[in-house]
Amino acid sequence: MELRALTGDTLAAALDDVARLRIEVFAAYPYLYDGDLAYERRYLEPYRAQDAIVVGAFEGAELVGAATGMPLAAHADDFAVAFEGTGIALEDVFYCAESVLLPEYRGQGIGHAFFEYRESHARRLGFDHAAFCAVLRPEDHPMKPEGYRPLDAFWRARGYAPLDGITAQFGWRDMGEEAESLKRLQVWMRAL
Numbered sequence: 001m002e003l004r005a006l007t008g009d010t011l012a013a014a015l016d017d018v019a020r021l022r023i024e025v026f027a028a029y030p031y032l033y034d035g036d037l038a039y040e041r042r043y044l045e046p047y048r049a050q051d052a053i054v055v056g057a058f059e060g061a062e063l064v065g066a067a068t069g070m071p072l073a074a075h076a077d078d079f080a081v082a083f084e085g086t087g088i089a090l091e092d093v094f095y096c097a098e099s100v101l102l103p104e105y106r107g108q109g110i111g112h113a114f115f116e117y118r119e120s121h122a123r124r125l126g127f128d129h130a131a132f133c134a135v136l137r138p139e140d141h142p143m144k145p146e147g148y149r150p151l152d153a154f155w156r157a158r159g160y161a162p163l164d165g166i167t168a169q170f171g172w173r174d175m176g177e178e179a180e181s182l183k184r185l186q187v188w189m190r191a192l
Helices: 008-025 037-048 072-083 110-124 152-157
Strands: 002-006 053-059 062-071 093-101 129-135 161-172 181-191
Touching: 002 008, 002 110, 008 037, 008 053, 008 062, 008 093, 037 062, 053 110, 062 072, 062 110, 072 093, 072 161, 072 181, 093 110, 110 129, 129 161
Parallel strands: 093 129
Antiparallel strands: 002 053, 053 062, 062 093, 129 181, 161 181
């Protein structure tokens, strides 16, 4: 397994593979995302920006996992309302957007490495906090699999904590839905 930060032409060449990974991994609970490649290409385009990072996990030449991040202020339209009145400036926070990893590669420390790459990148850029969002689903959600364990313990072990009462809303189409609907996501943050 090889992990590396993707930039420039390497990043551009990997974006379709990152899109496919997002569609595959986020189809599972709790995201239940019914994605398509055209949407993914539009969503991932901002990661070509200089301050953004995409970390790829490769098994040989195959991309089996990816993690993305960029300054939270680049997502101001999505986060401005959530952070209103908190005293936290979006400009001070680096957003660890997503980590997607095929199930057969989990439990090998790659998730920790994804955070290490993004947090190091954020520190180099001068950020003093990192944040991410986790989708909130009701405990009795009909598609929740038997034995499902959220990643809260993993995130807490990395120093993240949910920001009390701070949630964002994002829209996507769930599996089985006709149209996109808004989902609430809990904001987690830590000092760097």
